[in-house]
Amino acid sequence: MLSLKTSKIADTETIWHLRNDVATRRELGLKLISYSECLDWVANIVEGKSKETLLIAKDDKLGIVGFVTLQYDNDVAHIGVSIGSAFRGRGYGQHTIKLATEYEMGLTRPMNRRLLAHIRSENYKALFAFESAGYKEIGMDKQEQHEYFIYEYK
Numbered sequence: 515m516l517s518l519k520t521s522k523i524a525d526t527e528t529i530w531h532l533r534n535d536v537a538t539r540r541e542l543g544l545k546l547i548s549y550s551e552c553l554d555w556v557a558n559i560v561e562g563k564s565k566e567t568l569l570i571a572k573d574d575k576l577g578i579v580g581f582v583t584l585q586y587d588n589d590v591a592h593i594g595v596s597i598g599s600a601f602r603g604r605g606y607g608q609h610t611i612k613l614a615t616e617y618e619m620g621l622t623r624p625m626n627r628r629l630l631a632h633i634r635s636e637n638y639k640a641l642f643a644f645e646s647a648g649y650k651e652i653g654m655d656k657q658e659q660h661e662y663f664i665y666e667y668k
């Protein structure tokens with residue numbers, strides 16, 4: 515069974531490995547980060563110093579398979595999901611997005627916050643995963659020569 519939990523400092527090493535996963539960095543265009551940068555990032559969130567939520571996706575048998583970030587900007591929450599490459603193609607991506615969406619909707623329903631994802635146009639697995647979780651394309655964006663689809667949970 516898969517569940518989402520808010521991250522703890524003790525999860526940092528696993529999050530660091532997932533964050534630096536080669537496939538993830540290629541798909542998201544991210545640079546490597548050091549362990550201390552990752553620790554600062556997680557610690558700021560855990561201590562409530564950052565306008566970001568970090569959730570870990572944990573399988574009963576396999577442990578942490580991925581993580582979700584929710585970044586807040588007024589009435590919008592931007593969702594990002596990463597599943598470790600060893601765990602992909604088994605439905606964890608879709609399931610994690612569904613659970614994170616329920617989590618966010620449960621938290622913010624009274625505030626009517628919009629939930630958006632920016633996904634590179636060539637990242638077809640992410641596009642499928644967000645569509646399966648109930649997101650719809652609402653537009654496109656271009657940043658640093660990459661095209662992004664903007665998806666919103668409807």
Ligand SMILES: CC(C)(COP(=O)(O)OP(=O)(O)OC[C@H]1O[C@@H](n2cnc3c(N)ncnc32)[C@H](O)[C@@H]1OP(=O)(O)O)[C@@H](O)C(=O)NCCC(=O)NCCS
Nearest residue numbers: 594595596597602603604605606607608639640642643646
């Ligand atoms: C995008 C990502 C989360 C998907 O995770 P995943 O666990 O592999 O995804 P799922 O197993 O839930 O599959 C998602 C969809 O992709 C399809 N898919 C997965 N692997 C596939 C493959 N090798 N070939 C074809 N389709 C594939 C699935 O069939 C599913 O589509 P469906 O809903 O139409 O059936 C994962 O690849 C990832 O972490 N990527 C790096 C970070 C990223 O790109 N995040 C998205 C932007 S925030």
